[in-house]
Amino acid sequence: MINQPTIESLAEQAIQDRRHLHQYPELSGEEYETCDMIRKRLEGLEIEILDYALPSIVGFVKGTSGGKTIALRADIDALPIQEEGDLPYASTRPGISHMCGHDGHTAVLLAVAEWLAANRDAVQPNVYLLFQSAEEITPSGAQALVAQGVLEDVDAVFGLHLWQGMKKGLFGITHGPMMASIDDFEITITGSGGHGSAPHEAVDPIYISTHVIQAFQNIISQKLNPLDAAIITVGKVEAGSSPNVIPNSAKLTGTIRALTPEAVATIKQQMVRMSEGICQAFGAAAQVEFIVGTPPLVNDEVQARFVEQVLTDTFGKDRVELIEPTMGGEDFAYYLQEKPGAYLFVGMASETSAYPHHHPKFNIDEEMIPDAIRVFIEILQQFKEESL
Numbered sequence: 001m002i003n004q005p006t007i008e009s010l011a012e013q014a015i016q017d018r019r020h021l022h023q024y025p026e027l028s029g030e031e032y033e034t035c036d037m038i039r040k041r042l043e044g045l046e047i048e049i050l051d052y053a054l055p056s057i058v059g060f061v062k063g064t065s066g067g068k069t070i071a072l073r074a075d076i077d078a079l080p081i082q083e084e085g086d087l088p089y090a091s092t093r094p095g096i097s098h099m100c101g102h103d104g105h106t107a108v109l110l111a112v113a114e115w116l117a118a119n120r121d122a123v124q125p126n127v128y129l130l131f132q133s134a135e136e137i138t139p140s141g142a143q144a145l146v147a148q149g150v151l152e153d154v155d156a157v158f159g160l161h162l163w164q165g166m167k168k169g170l171f172g173i174t175h176g177p178m179m180a181s182i183d184d185f186e187i188t189i190t191g192s193g194g195h196g197s198a199p200h201e202a203v204d205p206i207y208i209s210t211h212v213i214q215a216f217q218n219i220i221s222q223k224l225n226p227l228d229a230a231i232i233t234v235g236k237v238e239a240g241s242s243p244n245v246i247p248n249s250a251k252l253t254g255t256i257r258a259l260t261p262e263a264v265a266t267i268k269q270q271m272v273r274m275s276e277g278i279c280q281a282f283g284a285a286a287q288v289e290f291i292v293g294t295p296p297l298v299n300d301e302v303q304a305r306f307v308e309q310v311l312t313d314t315f316g317k318d319r320v321e322l323i324e325p326t327m328g329g330e331d332f333a334y335y336l337q338e339k340p341g342a343y344l345f346v347g348m349a350s351e352t353s354a355y356p357h358h359h360p361k362f363n364i365d366e367e368m369i370p371d372a373i374r375v376f377i378e379i380l381q382q383f384k385e386e387s388l
Contacts, residue, residue, distance in 0.1 A: 003118065004118050004119075005114055005115055005118055007370050007373060007374055007377075008370070010111040010112075010114060010115060010370075010373050011111065011369050011370035011373060013110075013111060013114065014104075014107040014108055014110065014111040014369050014373060015107070015366050015369060017106070017107040017110055017111075018103045018104050018106075018107035018364075018366065018369070019089040020037075020089075021034065021037075021076075021098065021103035021106055021107065022087075022089050022090070022091065022097075022098050022103045023089050023090070023091060023092050024091075024092060024093065025078030025079075025091050025093055025096045025097055025098045025103070026055075026076075026077065026078055026096070027077060027078060027079075027080060027096055028077040028078075028133065028134035028135070028136045028137040028141070029055065029077075029133060029134045029137065029141075030055065030077075031055040031076050031077055031133050031134075032054060032055050034055070034076050034106070035054055035055045035056070035057050035076075035131070035133075038057045038076070038106070038110065038131050039057055041110055041113070041114075042057070042059045042113060042129075045113055045114060045116075045117035046117060047059045047060070047061055047113055047116070047117055047129070048060045048061070050128075052145060052148055052150060053144070053148060054133075055076075055133040055134075056076075056130070056131060056132050056133040056141055056144070056145055057129075057131040058128060058129065058130055058131070058145070058150060059113060059128070059129035059131075060126070060127070060128055060129070061113075061116050061117070061120060061123070061126065061127045061129070062120075062126050063120075063123050063124050063125045063126045063127065064120075064121060064123065064124050065124040065125065065385070066126070067124070067125065067126075067385055068124075068125045068126070068155045068156070068383075068385050068388065069125055069126040069127070069128065069153050069154050069155050070125045070126070070127060070128070070154065070155060070156045070157065070158065070379075070380070070383055071127070071128035071129075071130055071150075071151065071154045071156070071157040071158070071335070071341075072109060072112060072127065072128070072129055072130065072157075072158055072159070072376055072379075072380075073109075073130040073132055073142075073157065073158070073159040073332060073335065074102070074105040074106045074108065074109035074129075074130070074131055074132065074159075075102045075105055075106075075132050075133075075135035075136075075141070075331075076102055076105075076106045076131050076132060076133060077102055077133055077134050077135055077136050077137075077141070078091075078096050078097055078098045078099070078100075078102065078103075078136075079096070079097060079098070079099045079100060079136055079358060080095060080096060081095070081096070081097050081099045081358065081360055082094065082095050082097065082360060083097035083099065083360060083361075084360040084361045085360075085361045085363070087363065097360075099357065099358050099359060099360065099362040100136070100357045100358060100362070101161065101162040101164075101357065101362075101364045102135065103364075104162045104364045104366075104369060104372070105160070105161070105162065106131060107369065108160075108369060108372045108373050108376065109129060109131060109376070111369075111373045112129070112373060112376045112377060112380070113129055115373070115377055116129075116380070122381060123380045123381065124383065124384065124385075125155075125380070125383050125385075126153075127380060128150070128154055130145065130150065130157075132145060135330070135331050135332075138182075138291070138292070138293045138294070140294060140331035140334065141331065142294075142331040142332060142333075142334040142335055143294075143331065143334050146334050146335065146337075146338055151335060151338045151339050154339055155339065155340075155388055156300075156303055156339060156340050156341050156383070156388060157335045157336070157339050157340075157341035158303070158307065158341055158342055158343070158376070158379055159332045159335070159341075159343045159344075160343065160344050160345070160346055160372060160375060160376070161330070161343070161344075161345050161346065162346050162348050162364050162365075162368060162369075162372060163345035163346060163347055163348060163349075164348060164349050164353050164355070164356055164357055164362065164364075165326070165345075165347075165349065165356070165357075166321075166323070166345050166346075166347030166348070166349060167347050167349050168347055168348050168349055168350040168353070168365055168367070168368065169319060169347060169368075169371075170319055170320070170321055170347035171311045171315065171319055171320050171321070171344055171345065171346060171347065171375070172321050172322075172323035172344060172345035172347065173299065173304055173307055173308055173311070173320070173321075173322065173323065173342065173343075173344040173345070174299050174304065174322065174323060174324075174325060175299060175301045175304045175305060175308075175322070176298055176299060176301060176304075177259040177260065177296055177297070177298050177299075177325045178297050178298065178299050178323075178325050178326070178343055179296065179297035179325060179326055179327075179328055179329055179330045179333065179343075180229075180231075180257040180258055180259055180296055180297075180325070180326070180327040180328065180329055181256070181257060181258050181259075181261070181264050181293065181294060181295050181296045181329065181333075182255065182256075182257060182293035182294050182329035183255070183256045183264065183268075183290055183291065183292055183293050184253070184254065184255050184256070184290070184291040184293065185252075185253070185254055185255070185256060185271065185288065185289065185290050185291065186251060186252070186253050186288075186289045186291070187212065187251065187252040187253075187271075187275055187286060187287070187288050187289075188249055188250075188251050188286070188287045189205040189208055189209050189212065189249060189250045189251075189252070189275075189279055189284055189285070189286050190205065190248065190249045190279075190284060190285045190286075190287070191203035191204055191205035191208060191246075191247075191248060191249065191250075191282070191283070191284040192248065192283075192284075193245065193246050193247050193248040194245075194246045195244065195245065195246070196243070196244040196245060196246060197244070199246060202246040203282060203283045203284050204246050205239060205247060205248070205249050205250035205284060206239045206240065206246070206247065206250050207282075208250075208278065208279055208282045208284050209237065209239070209250045209252055211278050211282075212252065212274065212275050212278050212279070212286070213234050213252065215274045215278060216232045216234070216271065216274070217232070218274070219232060219266075219267055219270045219271065219274070220232060223266060223267075223270050224263055224266060224267070225263075228258065228259065228260060228262075228263040229258070229259050229263075229325065229327070230256070230257060230258040230259070230263045230264075230267060231255070231256070231257040231258070231327055232254065232255075232256055232267065232271070233254045233255050233257075234252050234253070234254040235253060235254045235255065236251075236252070236253040236254070237250065237251070237252055237253075238250065238251040238253070239251065256268070256271075256290075257327045257329070258296065259296050259298075259325050259327075260296055260298075261295060261296060264295075264296070268290060271288060272288045275288050276288070293329065294329045294330065294331045294333050294334065295333045295334065295337060296333060297329070297330050297332055297333035297336060297343055298333070298336055299336065299341070299342045299343060300336065300340035300341055300342060302340065302388070303340050303341050303342040304342040306342070306382075306383075307342045307344055307379065308320060308322075310375070310378050310379055310382050311344070311375065313378075313382075314374060314375070314378045315371070323345070328357075330343065340388065344375070346368055346371060346372045346375065347368070348364060348365040348367075348368040350365045350367075352364075352365040352366075352367075353365040
């Protein structure tokens with residue numbers, strides 16, 4: 001017999017779970033102990049576990065209507081960061097820590113699973129519980145689950161992020177683009193090396209690289225619609241080994257961020273064109289390679305408005321904000337490429353959560369865990385077939 005849980009009891013258990021997960025973090029693709037914990041918890045709640053490849057776990061609860069199906073997602077992986085600070089439940093694993101809040105997301109979805117197990121008759125749609133591996137790397141866990149067909153029978157998908165970049169107590173959502181794509185690039189410029197005293201006898205790839213870098217800003221300012229937010233950042237330049245030697249080659253490494261697939265395509269096309277053209281003009285050659293990451297995260301307008309209404313009805317209009325998109329990325333975007341859905345932020349910036357995501361002293365404010373649990377529960381209860 002499963003006892004009827006309250007939000008308070010669910011949050012208390014979630015905080016315990018979050019602290020346990022925080023102590024025993026696992027890197028992307030290695031979350032087997034985490035999956036074992038999740039599996040045992042779901043089995044104890046008599047929730048069916050579907051056959052998807054580890055290290056992700058997918059639970060299933062049949063709804064009362066037997067009609068539409070929705071999915072809720074939590075990412076479960078940690079980061080290769082040495083935690084700093086003196087938390088009593090700090091990471092026990094050197095160089096690995098939950099510095100993005102995924103421990104909180106996992107704990108929240110486990111709490112929702114407990115509520116579901118006790119309230120099966122209160123939920124109309126079927127529910128998939130996606131405990132997803134490898135949000136932090138490419139290829140990602142979301143990409144892998146989609147490839148395995150996890151969304152084939154799903155009609156809508158929802159996710160949330162405990163968000164340090166938003167004031168504690170607020171909820172943020174958009175009705176369209178919310179987070180940017182993430183693609184990296186490597187450009188190798190091959191010239192002809194020589195002695196620093198005779199630059200006319202060489203083709204200097206370092207000098208040429210400065211022209212290429214400057215030309216990239218022309219893409220942002222001249223080749224894109226001014227309303228299309230995008231970024232090209234060269235974060236690393238490698239060339240040379242001696243102050244008086246012109247090297248044969250230089251390598252530029254960086255990242256591209258954009259809010260629409262069309263902007264991403266334009267940027268890539270123009271980067272290749274400009275790199276090759278500039279290098280050719282100087283008598284050099286360019287090889288451009290892209291490391292494809294996550295696509296832009298674009299909320300479905302209908303489902304975003306549904307979630308906005310849920311938030312407003314539950315917490316009040318003054319706690320809900322339509323926010324500007326962020327240029328950070330999220331592999332939840334893969335789900336939204338396949339099916340309608342929405343992603344939201346649960347604000348938690350406070351004295352407790354004072355450091356940004358991925359900082360060695362990052363911490364979540366556990367006082368927002370009850371509200372995060374409640375968000376998912378209200379979505380489950382208020383979702384109707386006409387919501388699609």
